[in-house]
Amino acid sequence: MSDFKREIAASLAPATGLAVEEIVSLIERPRDEEHGDFAFPCFVLAKQRKMAPPKIALELAEQIEKPASVSEVAPTGPYLNFFIDRSVRAGRVLTQIEQEAACYGSGTEGEGKKVAIDFSSPNIAKPFGIGHLRSTVIGNAIGKILRFRGFETIGINHLGDWGTQFGMLMVAFKRWGDEEKIQSSETPVLDLNDLYVKANAESKEDASIRDEARAWFKKLEDGDPEARRLWNWFKKLSLEEFERIYRRLGVTFDHFTGESFFNDRLDATVERLEQAGLVKESQGAQVVDLEEFGMPPCLLRKSDAATLYATRDLAAALYRHEDYGFDTCLYVVGSPQSLHFQQFFKVLELLGVEWAQSLVHVPFGLIKFEGVKMATRLGNLILLDEVLQTAVDKVRQAIEEKNPALAGKDEVAESVGIGAVIFNDLRNRRVKDINFRWEDVLNFEGETGPYVQYTYVRFTSILRKAEKKPGESGDASLLATDEERLVLTKLEQFPETVRRAAAEYEPSIVSMYLLELAGLCNSFLHKHRFLSDDVPLTQARLRLAHAVRQVLGNGLHLLGMTPVEEM
């Protein structure tokens, strides 16, 4: 694509008197395909020549020598439009996809660079809600996209496995819990959560609960055997459930270093900050003052000397840099926490670590339910399990209606259903808040995961039914209809699309691309046939079908979805 641009620029240089580089930067891709593949806007020359842009376009069209790859040069209003020779272009895209196959769309800009990605990070002893899905799914997709562009990634699950809430849970368990019942429960984490919610509610009436909770947490910190045992047990129950969900979503991590992992590094971290002269006392707490940067202070120790969230994140960042040696560390965490990240990044900068600039908060909007923030204690938490299962069941039902003879219905329903939920979360730019609505998640028509999967299935089906395999014998110049040109142009844009998604840590760029490609393909599918008596045309179109299937598949994989062959 850039070669075409350069050729055009070279042909324009003599007539315009502009440098090739300058012309390259001026040339744009028309929004409307009808206008051509590239356009040179003539406005810039208007002043200098004292001439109306449309007239300049006409003159330039007369003057320039048409590059070999260009089939037509057309002045349209103030633009000089260039049409690239279709067969040259089509042949090149198809050949590239055939050669690169599963690697088509990959890149090398990340080679030799290591990116740590902190994502998912649910809290122990709390159910995995739909809110945690965002970090999980976005972080997972970003990891896949970055790896595709050559980066080495380190996936880190920074589990919320420490803090005073465990004291609260222990009080609740000691007062009302039944160990055997929870052990044999189908949903032990929900049972634990119920206890936690109950303790929270009762503590409003009964202040002794909070005191007891603090005491239990203190015991835990001091290594009391019973407190330790309970904590380990809670953690084990939670991890078993999380693992099951991660397996279902196809998400993996390189490290499960939760907050507790950093317990024995906290004192050293605070000490290091003290030695740097950054720590001061304020209202009984130890803080790093950030007033001159327009931020509230960063709290390191409470007045009872206990450490806080920021202390752990500081310790974790120092540890990760030392142990993993990352070039960039991403925190895929909701946008409400952006101030926290600004503060803790700033503290590292003040500490003088040269890599402070390589920490990046990748924020995303929160999920609301009926306009209200979801929270366990508000009782409006929607369980991820429930969402996944409802989606899978609905897909299963659709299969029974539309394709009852399908083999492996359960596996297909699982892939398509889970994919629907994942895609729904990755469809819009991540900073957007999401108002959770069942009707959105369970809609399988239009801009949805199943729509993309369905398109993939249709092309798979065509290739399956083709008697001759596509090979590379088809003549790309036969792909001459408008619909084919649109699809080919879209296919050509895939690598650039993935590059952008990686650069912006924005999976939705890939999802939107897939929707556009699928839309163009379905239109084509409706208007033209792939398999016909016209053997050369069929051969050419099979190459196209093969390419489309490849790109749709590559894109779905990048989002963490599993393409199915039939549905």
Add this chain to the structure above:
RNA sequence: GCGCCCGUAGCUCAGUCGGAUAGAGCAUCGGAUUUCUAAUCCGAGGGUCGUUGGUUCAAGUCCAACCGGGCGCGCCA
């Protein structure tokens, strides 16, 4: 009050580096299936791009102010 984010069709959202007639999906209405999967496709209606001003040959896009919404702002994470 201060900071960050957002404001585009009834709803959910795209809109690249400022560029040609602002685009999709959902919903509504009307159509399309002898033919490769109709979870599809085609068409119609639906717009003061929050408001005002500025920069520019050109503003949904950049700048400023204002209006509206969300989130955050010291001992939770």
